[in-house]
Amino acid sequence: MDFNFSEEQTMIRDSLARLLRDQYEFETRRKVSESESGWRPEMWQQFAELGLLAAPFSEEDGGLGGGALDSMVIMEEFGKALVVEPYIPTIVCAGGFLKHAGSPAQKEEHLTAIIGGERVFAFAYAEPRGRYDLADLETTAKKDGDGYVINGHKAVVIGAPWASHLIVTARTSGDRRDKDGISVFIVEKDAKGITTRDYPTVDGRRASEVYFENVSVPADALIGEEGKALPLIERVVDEATVAVCAEAMGAMGVAHQMTVEYSKQRKQFGVAIGKFQVLQHRMVDMFMEHEQSISMTYMATLKLDEDEETRKKAVSAAKVRIGQGGRFVGQEAVQIHGGMGMTDELAVGHYFKRLTMIDSEFGNVDHHMRRYTALTAEPVKMAAE
Amino acid sequence: MNLEFTPEEIEFRKEVRAFIEENYPQHLRGVGAREDLSKEYMLAWHQILGKKGWSVPAWPEKYGGTGWTPTQKYIWSEENARMDTIMPLPFGVSMVGPVIYTFGSEEMKAKHLPGIRDGSVWWCQGYSEPGAGSDLASLKTTAVRDGDHYVINGQKTWTTLAQHADWGFFLCRTDPNAAKPQEGISFILADMNTPGIEVKPIKTIDGGHEVNETWLTDVRVPVENLVGKENEGWTYAKFLLAHERSGIAGVARSKRGVEKLRQIASTEVLDGKPLIKDDDFIRKIGQLEIDLTALEFTELRTLASEAAGKGPGPESSILKVKGTEIQQRLTELTLEAVGHYGHPYFRGFPEDGSNEFPIGPDYAHQAAPTYFNMRKTSIYGGSNEIQRNIITKMILGL
Ligand SMILES: Cc1cc2nc3c(=O)[nH]c(=O)nc-3n(C[C@H](O)[C@H](O)[C@H](O)COP(=O)(O)OP(=O)(O)OC[C@H]3O[C@@H](n4cnc5c(N)ncnc54)[C@H](O)[C@@H]3O)c2cc1C
Ligand SMILES: Cc1cc2nc3c(=O)[nH]c(=O)nc-3n(C[C@H](O)[C@H](O)[C@H](O)COP(=O)(O)OP(=O)(O)OC[C@H]3O[C@@H](n4cnc5c(N)ncnc54)[C@H](O)[C@@H]3O)c2cc1C
Numbered sequence: 001m002d003f004n005f006s007e008e009q010t011m012i013r014d015s016l017a018r019l020l021r022d023q024y025e026f027e028t029r030r031k032v033s034e035s036e037s038g039w040r041p042e043m044w045q046q047f048a049e050l051g052l053l054a055a056p057f058s059e060e061d062g063g064l065g066g067g068a069l070d071s072m073v074i075m076e077e078f079g080k081a082l083v084v085e086p087y088i089p090t091i092v093c094a095g096g097f098l099k100h101a102g103s104p105a106q107k108e109e110h111l112t113a114i115i116g117g118e119r120v121f122a123f124a125y126a127e128p129r130g131r132y133d134l135a136d137l138e139t140t141a142k143k144d145g146d147g148y149v150i151n152g153h154k155a156v157v158i159g160a161p162w163a164s165h166l167i168v169t170a171r172t173s174g175d176r177r178d179k180d181g182i183s184v185f186i187v188e189k190d191a192k193g194i195t196t197r198d199y200p201t202v203d204g205r206r207a208s209e210v211y212f213e214n215v216s217v218p219a220d221a222l223i224g225e226e227g228k229a230l231p232l233i234e235r236v237v238d239e240a241t242v243a244v245c246a247e248a249m250g251a252m253g254v255a256h257q258m259t260v261e262y263s264k265q266r267k268q269f270g271v272a273i274g275k276f277q278v279l280q281h282r283m284v285d286m287f288m289e290h291e292q293s294i295s296m297t298y299m300a301t302l303k304l305d306e307d308e309e310t311r312k313k314a315v316s317a318a319k320v321r322i323g324q325g326g327r328f329v330g331q332e333a334v335q336i337h338g339g340m341g342m343t344d345e346l347a348v349g350h351y352f353k354r355l356t357m358i359d360s361e362f363g364n365v366d367h368h369m370r371r372y373t374a375l376t377a378e379p380v381k382m383a384a385e
Numbered sequence: 386m387n388l389e390f391t392p393e394e395i396e397f398r399k400e401v402r403a404f405i406e407e408n409y410p411q412h413l414r415g416v417g418a419r420e421d422l423s424k425e426y427m428l429a430w431h432q433i434l435g436k437k438g439w440s441v442p443a444w445p446e447k448y449g450g451t452g453w454t455p456t457q458k459y460i461w462s463e464e465n466a467r468m469d470t471i472m473p474l475p476f477g478v479s480m481v482g483p484v485i486y487t488f489g490s491e492e493m494k495a496k497h498l499p500g501i502r503d504g505s506v507w508w509c510q511g512y513s514e515p516g517a518g519s520d521l522a523s524l525k526t527t528a529v530r531d532g533d534h535y536v537i538n539g540q541k542t543w544t545t546l547a548q549h550a551d552w553g554f555f556l557c558r559t560d561p562n563a564a565k566p567q568e569g570i571s572f573i574l575a576d577m578n579t580p581g582i583e584v585k586p587i588k589t590i591d592g593g594h595e596v597n598e599t600w601l602t603d604v605r606v607p608v609e610n611l612v613g614k615e616n617e618g619w620t621y622a623k624f625l626l627a628h629e630r631s632g633i634a635g636v637a638r639s640k641r642g643v644e645k646l647r648q649i650a651s652t653e654v655l656d657g658k659p660l661i662k663d664d665d666f667i668r669k670i671g672q673l674e675i676d677l678t679a680l681e682f683t684e685l686r687t688l689a690s691e692a693a694g695k696g697p698g699p700e701s702s703i704l705k706v707k708g709t710e711i712q713q714r715l716t717e718l719t720l721e722a723v724g725h726y727g728h729p730y731f732r733g734f735p736e737d738g739s740n741e742f743p744i745g746p747d748y749a750h751q752a753a754p755t756y757f758n759m760r761k762t763s764i765y766g767g768s769n770e771i772q773r774n775i776i777t778k779m780i781l782g783l
Contacts, residue, residue: 126725128745129654136657155745156725177657199744202730202753209744268520278770334760338518338768339543339596342589342761349590353757356720360727366665 003298005073008055008066013073015050020081026347029082033204039085039162048117053091061099061107062115068239072246072301079250082347082354084205086120086159092243094121094167096236097184101224110165110186122163122189123240124154124210125233132363134169134233136177139212141170141185148172148185148222150193150215158361160208161198163189168212172227184229185221192216203357204350231308238315241362242300245322248358249293252326255333255351256286262337262348273336282332289325296321313375316368322358323365330355394456401464408433409468418471419751420595420758421732424507424549431473431504440502441478448486448494449502455688459637466637474546476508477501481554484572484621488613497552497574509550509577511541511599512622519771521556522566522619526601528557528573534605535559535573537581541599543765547584548597550577555601560616572618574610581605589761591754592732626767627701633766634708636681642715643674649722649748660722673714680707699779702772709762709769716756723749730754 005013023043032040047053055070057063064070071092078087091114098111113119130136139152150170160166166187174181187194193215196208224232260283263274273279300318303310330352334341337348344350359365390398410429416422434440442458444450453461465472482501485493500506517524526539537557547553555573563569575582581604587596613621647670650661660666687700720727726745732754744750763769777783 128726131653131655131724133656156728158728197744200730201728202757203728207728267516268518268523270520270523276770278773331760334590335763335768338764339513339761342596342764344588344590344592349757352760353590353753356753356756357728360721360724364721364724366663366721370665 005069008064009070009073012050012052012055012070013077016052016074016077017080019046019050020077020083024081024083026082026350029084029204030350033084033200037162038200038206041162044085044120045117047085047087048115052087053117054115056091057095057099057111057115061111068242068301068304071239071243072297075243075246076250076297079247079252079354080254082204082251082350086122086162088240088243088247089123089159089163090114090119090121092240093123093236094165094186096239097167097223097232100235101184101232103220105220106186106223119165120159120163121165121167122157122160122208124157124160124166125169125237126155126157128153128155132367133177134237135179135182135230137169137171137182138176139168139170141168141172141183141217143172144216146219148183148217148219150185150187150212150217152212154210154212156201156207157210158201158205158207160189160196160210161206165189166210167223169229169233174227179230181227182229182233183226184223184233185217186223187215187217187221201357203353234308234312237362238311239304241315241319242297242304244358244361245293245297245300245318248322248326248355249290249297251351251354251358252286252290252293252329255329255348255355256283256290258348258351259283259286259333259336262340266338279336282336286329286332289329293322293325309375313372316363316372316375319363319368320365320372323368326355326358390456390460394460397457398460398464401461402467404437404439405464405468405470408437409470413471415469416471417469420546420593422471427471427474427549428504428507430471431478434473435503440473440504441482443479444482444486448482448498455685455692459685459688462637463640466641469641473504474507476510476545476550477506480510480625481508481574484554484612484625487624488572488621490609492609493574493612500551506551507546507549509544509547509553509599511544511547511553511555511575513543514540515542519768521622522570524556524558524570526555526557527561528555528559528571530559530608531605533608535571535608535611537573537575537601537604537606539601541601542596543587544584544597544599545595546597547577547599548586548594550584553577553582553599554612556618556622559618563616567619569616570618570622571615572612572621573606574612575604575606579604579606589758591758592730593754593758595758627698633762634680634684634704635712636677636684636708639677639708639711639715640681642712642719643670643677645748646670646673646715646719646722649719652746652748653722653724666718666722669718673711673718676707676714677711680704680711683707699775702767702775705766706763706769706772712762713756713759716752716759720752720756723752727753 051064052074054063055066059065095114098107127138141148141150166189168185168187170183171181172183193213195211198208201207264272266273296318300314303314333348334352340346341348431440441449442451442453446452485497512521514524528535528537553575555575557571557573558569559571560569581602583600585598586594589595651659653660655663684704726749729744731750
């Protein structure tokens, strides 16, 4: 057993932390998030130069030979600085589909551009009525000659306003909610028949509603096997879930730290409020939630490449814990800051908002608790005397 | 002990319901209270109630109160909640009004009570300061006597909706040498148009403009604006806080909120079935409703003992703590219910009246901002930690 980071991972963490400290302080983040475009393509370039976009890909694929642990390190730092740029959609999701199931030609075409920072993706999987069920799809892709024609509506596609390409899940056969008959496509966002409605999100990012009306895509837009994509989608979404857990653990740590600092400085009744035991214990509980979140994120990251059942259990367990811990840490951070916690001016409220919204990304506590218990609800025999 | 309504009470409910249905302005229906509404919107119902004589039910009858029993007041809140009416703001009706009729001079009553009743004057509360939140008695704003004026200097903060206020009530230090910080504080009214008062917006995490900094620089107010006696302001301030707390449980509104949550959960889909059919989710609604029932009956018991002549006591801290926890939980479950559509942010966004495709269902649009905003309820009105400290001291005797 070894919980140490490799030299490369430590280097990535240090240089990324330095970059974010210098160029991503809270006021800059606010300005960027409120600007017309809502992100910084030049920051993305710097991420590329630091090797962040190459880190989790194998050397054959043009990467640095790392994996999910590298993404975890990166996402934790992103969580600390509330980074808005679309690392999960582009690197973890699009990158994940390509690395697990992309043909050599697809990798050649897309991975190189992704790693170079020239191409940004969004992951269009959620639908207005599907909630967190990845198989509950009303979007269809019908065979048409060699290619496909896509129709449907994808909801709250995070990062879509910045993307040139979309990964789209769609039904090629079967009924809504069937496990079979699901396929994954790479679609250019400016393809004929796509309309988008872009908007800001409550936690300072951007998203779109994406409508497909008779969008024709060629045969080689399909990633993996037609109609058999659900296990692939589940795997990539699990990887994305762990990445967002890592982001949450970064954000929780900062929210906790800020609260402890504030409680040392803020005086009421002639003493620092950190002297009140009821607040001390609450901050201790925040600390424990943060520590447990780190443990669960490590655990789930390390189990991503195990068999499907082990992976699903691990990821769901982590997301449940992170959902609960993030809620507690966010709410208490605001509460202990008093009125100041309610202000847009202070960063702490923005950590609270991000932590709140992370719960509903890639499945909330209830969703993952259901998945976890479904995998563990087998009755067991009483041990023989 | 019994829970039945008398025939008179049932009749009263009918009368009230009919009045609200006939008189609640059409353009406000379905709008709901929100801090970004215009002053006109927020005062409209107050003004109609003023004409009817129902704007200040809790006041003594000689000042315009309705003389309703606790049960009638309970029915009144329920019927208003049923229609999601935008009720009179508390600052005049529940806060400064009772202070003025209890401690103010006859001239002061004559001058200020009519405007509070009819909803023509908007009040704001100038208690908190940057350095004086939970420890309110440490406030530093000073009022110095100069002939027949007080000259006020200092900074108040978190002043709710002061951007619309015509008048404010301020706690100011008039005796800097008093033996205890609670002594030497006075309760002073000020016209918000007085030179030297400057109101600056504070943006909150939900993106709204609900609170303000209120700066006071050499603000001259006539000595008649002092309520009661100089240096006795703390007594009045505490009297007001007890009143503020007793209205804070918000039972009728939360019941209405649960009803709306049930509607949303009946519309949202999980695994091809309405979300309300999901065991996990319906249990959370059930838990919330059970907690709300407990609060409701605690409030009814409190009201009954108030009617029997006991003023709002430290028990009202229970109503504040439990009431706000329920309000927060309600908004949390609503956000959970709307799933992905909690993410879009609509403030200042051309959604209303837009011909483009709608972004998610209407009921989802305010779910996240409302949840964020409601975090305030365990902070203001004496934070929930302070309420627990009050129970610790006053009830447990620790
Ligand atoms: C089953 C059992 C086995 C034990 N075994 C051993 C042993 O092997 N060796 C040994 O030396 N002792 C042992 N103890 C004793 C144990 O260490 C004491 O019970 C413990 O230190 C608490 O002291 P107390 O019982 O006097 O409770 P008190 O100290 O009187 O505490 C009463 C309550 O007040 C709380 N409290 C006290 N101080 C504070 C504070 N500053 N802030 C907040 N809350 C506070 C406590 O948490 C507790 O809830 C054992 C006790 C038990 C129950
Ligand atoms: C949206 C909003 C609207 C408001 N409207 C008004 C208004 O109109 N007029 C007005 O005058 N004020 C208003 N307030 C101010 C409100 O009353 C204060 O925010 C409140 O009293 C808390 O003070 P504070 O913000 O300075 O927090 P602090 O007092 O600094 O408290 C910070 C934290 O420490 C805790 N704490 C403090 N003392 C203790 C203790 N002894 N034991 C344990 N814990 C403690 C608190 O509970 C809190 O969690 C409003 C506040 C908000 C958020």
